[in-house]
Amino acid sequence: MVDGELVAFVILSAIEVASAIMVVTAKKLVHNVFWLAMTLITIGGIYLLFRAELIALIQIIVYAGAVPVLFLFGIMLTRRKIMEEPHESE
Amino acid sequence: MSGHLIDLYGWSGALASFVLWLLSLPFELLNWIALQTGAQKPGPLVGFIDWLAGPDLTALVALIVAITIVLLWATAFHLLIIMWIERKMYSRLQDRRGIMIGLGSVEILRNTIGRIPILGAPFRRPSHLGTGFLQTVADGVKLFQKEVITPEKADKWMFHTAPVIIAASTLLLFVAIPWSDGFWLMGSIENGRPVNPLGILFILAAFSIAPLGILIAGWASNNKYTLIGGMRAAAQLMSYEIPMLLCIIALVVFAGTLDPFELVRKQTAPFSLGPVQISFLPNWYVFNPFLWIAFVVVFVTVIAEAERIPFDIPEAEAELVEGWTTEYSGMRFGIVFGFKWLRALAGAALISILFLGGWSGPVFATFMVPNMAAAGQMYPVPILPQEFWFTLRIYLIFVVFVWIGWSVPRVRIDQILNIGWKRLVPLSLLSILLAALARGAWWS
Numbered sequence: 001m002v003d004g005e006l007v008a009f010v011i012l013s014a015i016e017v018a019s020a021i022m023v024v025t026a027k028k029l030v031h032n033v034f035w036l037a038m039t040l041i042t043i044g045g046i047y048l049l050f051r052a053e054l055i056a057l058i059q060i061i062v063y064a065g066a067v068p069v070l071f072l073f074g075i076m077l078t079r080r081k082i083m084e085e086p087h088e089s090e
Numbered sequence: 091m092s093g094h095l096i097d098l099y100g101w102s103g104a105l106a107s108f109v110l111w112l113l114s115l116p117f118e119l120l121n122w123i124a125l126q127t128g129a130q131k132p133g134p135l136v137g138f139i140d141w142l143a144g145p146d147l148t149a150l151v152a153l154i155v156a157i158t159i160v161l162l163w164a165t166a167f168h169l170l171i172i173m174w175i176e177r178k179m180y181s182r183l184q185d186r187r188g189i190m191i192g193l194g195s196v197e198i199l200r201n202t203i204g205r206i207p208i209l210g211a212p213f214r215r216p217s218h219l220g221t222g223f224l225q226t227v228a229d230g231v232k233l234f235q236k237e238v239i240t241p242e243k244a245d246k247w248m249f250h251t252a253p254v255i256i257a258a259s260t261l262l263l264f265v266a267i268p269w270s271d272g273f274w275l276m277g278s279i280e281n282g283r284p285v286n287p288l289g290i291l292f293i294l295a296a297f298s299i300a301p302l303g304i305l306i307a308g309w310a311s312n313n314k315y316t317l318i319g320g321m322r323a324a325a326q327l328m329s330y331e332i333p334m335l336l337c338i339i340a341l342v343v344f345a346g347t348l349d350p351f352e353l354v355r356k357q358t359a360p361f362s363l364g365p366v367q368i369s370f371l372p373n374w375y376v377f378n379p380f381l382w383i384a385f386v387v388v389f390v391t392v393i394a395e396a397e398r399i400p401f402d403i404p405e406a407e408a409e410l411v412e413g414w415t416t417e418y419s420g421m422r423f424g425i426v427f428g429f430k431w432l433r434a435l436a437g438a439a440l441i442s443i444l445f446l447g448g449w450s451g452p453v454f455a456t457f458m459v460p461n462m463a464a465a466g467q468m469y470p471v472p473i474l475p476q477e478f479w480f481t482l483r484i485y486l487i488f489v490v491f492v493w494i495g496w497s498v499p500r501v502r503i504d505q506i507l508n509i510g511w512k513r514l515v516p517l518s519l520l521s522i523l524l525a526a527l528a529r530g531a532w533w534s
Contacts, residue, residue, distance in 0.1 A: 030248065030309045037302050057291045065298025065331070069305055069324050076321070 009049055016042040029075060033068040040064045094272035094449075095459070095475035098156050106151035107143070114142045157265075160275045164264040164432065168481075170226045172431055172488050178222060179489055180496040191228065192220015233424035241311060241417050248310035253418070253425045255303030260429040262296035263436040268350055270449045270476035277351065289350040290342070293440055294335060297395060300433065301327040304404075304414055307426060311417035319413030322503055323404035326394055329510040330401075334391035336518035337384035340525040341444055344381060354448030363528075376445040380528040384521040385445045387514050392437030394506070397430055399495030403503050438487040442480065446487075451479030 015038065022035040040063040047056035121133040141147065174189075181188025193199055193213045204213035240246055266289045268274035277286035286292075301324040308320015345353055361371035363378060375381045394401040405413025415426045442448055456470040501509065 028245070030245075030306060033302075034248065034251070034306060053288050054291070057288055057295045060295040061291070061298045061335075065295070065301065066328065069301050069328055072305060073321075073325070073328075 005049055009046065012042045012045045012049070016046070029072065033072045036071070037064050037068045040067070093453070093456070093469070093471050093475060094270035095471050095477055096270065096273040098159065098273050098275065099152065100272075102155035102159060103148065103152040106155050107148050110143050110148055110151060114139050117142065156275055160264055161261055163269075164435070165261075168435055168484075169428060169432055170223075170230070172435055172485070173226045173229075173428070174223050175485060175488060176431070176492050177225070179492040183493070183496045189222035189225035190220050191222055191225045193224065195220055195224065230424065233421050236420040236423075238420040238422055241313070243312045244417065245310040245312065248306050249417075250422075252303050252307035252310060253422050255306065256300060256429055257425050259296050259299035259303060260432050260436070262299075263293055263433070266290075266292040266296070266350075267436060267439045267443075269480055271351065273477055274351075283355075284351045285349055286351060287347075287349050290338060290348045290353070290440075290444070293436070294331075294338065297334075297433070297436075298331055300395075301331075307418075308414035311414070313417050315410045315412075316414045316416050319404045319410045319416070323397060323414055325503075326397070326401060326404060326506055326510070329507055330391040330394040330514070333387050333510065333514035333518040334395065336515065337387045337391075337521055338444065340384045340518065340521040341375060341381060343522065343529055344378070344525040345375070346529075350443045350448070353443060354450060357447040358450040364531075372447055372450065374445060374447040380524040381445070381521065383517055383524070385441075387518050387521065388441060388444065390509075390514060392434070392441060393491060393494065394510070396434035396437055396491075398434060398491055400498050400501050401506055402495075403500060403506060406500060434488065434491060435484060438484045438491070439480070441487055442483040446483055448483075449476035449480035451476065 019035040019038040019042070023032050023039060026032050026035060041060060044056045044059040044064065047053075047059055117135050117139050121135040121139065124135070125131075125133050178188050192215060196213075199213045204210045240249060264275075266276045266286070268277065268284070268286070268289070271284055274284055274286070276289065276292065277284045279285070304327065305320045305324040308316045308318075308323065311317075341353075342348055345356055347353060347356075357373050357375060359373045361368040361373045361377060371377055376385045397404055402413075404410075405415060410416070415423060418426055451474060453472040453474070455473050457473060458468040459471045460468055
């Protein structure tokens with residue numbers, strides 16, 4: 001019999017580890033922020049698996065909602081140019 | 091104290107078990123044929139039939155049906171209606187009639203149903219005298235037909251991810267918003283009453299994800315208008331979320347709960363505040379001298395969260411084309427643009443639950459409705475059920491949004507941030523102080 005919580009935990013932590021790696025390897029700032037938000041939201045999901053609903057929701061309000069966008073603002077607004085070059089087209 | 095009409099889980103459970111029973115009929119027939127041709131006594135398919143019509147699958151299908159009902163109720167029904175309300179309302183404010191396409195404008199309906207003597211009357215009306223409701227449907231169909239264009243220099247992956255983030259976070263709002271004591275998706279029943287201990291927090295968490303999607307949408311389009319619009323939108327949404335959270339903290343300090351059902355139950359009683367008892371006034375928190383400041387602040391922040399007109403500088407048409415939604419086309423545009431209305435709808439529902447008594451309303455008369463969860467039982471339902479009162483409040487609040495939006499000029503971005511940080515945050519801290527005093531002294 002498959003344990004549903006174990007499956008959910010494995011999927012969530014796989015996404016979390018993968019996106020945590022992407023945070024430090026992605027080249028563009030907005031990509032980093034997106035992957036950071038992904039990491040933080042999946043951590044919220046793992047809190048849910050621990051039956052800690054309150055801390056999961058606080059995690060999403062504070063970390064997923066506010067922190068990445070604040071990072072982005074801080075870095076973008078302190079740069080000399082906001083968009084330094086157009087992205088290359090694939 | 092009024093009752094509710096829709097018992098969501100009861101109805102969806104009944105529907106799910108009926109559908110699964112229908113699905114299991116052919117297998118019952120096969121089983122019977124197998125028995126006639128000499129199979130062993132229970133039949134080869136009994137296990138499968140038991141699984142198909144069993145409680146596990148029924149519960150799963152009932153949950154899927156309930157989610158579908160709630161999301162369709164919010165998007166396909168209320169979204170069209172509030173778009174219609176907005177367009178008719180601002181047209182009347184501008185002393186014109188606005189959209190008028192009605193059933194009589196559809197040639198096929200006009201020539202067929204319109205010929206029927208009495209029943210066809212609404213289909214016979216000339217097209218300039220319609221109600222205009224079909225215009226919103228026509229706009230939706232038009233958006234579905236349009237091509238989805240991805241700008242050549244856009245970050246394609248992010249460009250198509252952002253509408254998903256925005257749509258998902260907006261639909262998450264409606265998971266936690268209850269429409270009545272029986273029409274809710276998230277919660278459980280304790281002592282015969284629905285409870286959802288963290289419902290308000292869930293709604294706020296869903297509100298807080300949108301700025302990320304908007305910022306990504308604005309950046310990924312690779313267009314300076316969308317980038318400026320996205321930055322403005324994120325700055326505005328982030329800074330207005332703080333007074334909104336603080337004011338809801340004030341309310342939570344006063345009421346002592348984050349449960350939307352409990353908040354509405356507390357507000358259905360007659361007004362009472364410590365020694366003061368007023369029998370003709372409901373105990374809505376907007377009437378509370380310690381909380382009306384929080385109501386005003388939450389009202390303003392909800393308008394800003396939905397990017398409605400006094401605070402719609404992120405999409406200021408005169409300077410930024412269409413703001414952060416400029417480069418989207420087709421149904422992508424429909425999602426990012428239409429879901430702003432859905433956030434306004436959810437904000438109106440939140441205001442109604444927090445301050446305006448939720449779905450409480452007078453009962454005039456009742457009629458009997460069969461109870462889907464328990465066969466053979468009936469329960470009384472008022473002719474104006476809770477869903478009616480809640481929807482009425484949401485629409486009235488939305489009309490006030492439209493009224494404010496089309497009466498005042500747009501606020502500049504620096505003025506927006508000034509209002510947010512220098513006016514609303516101190517006011518919300520003041521309301522926390524008042525609520526804590528009221529709670530700590532003797533009233534609550």
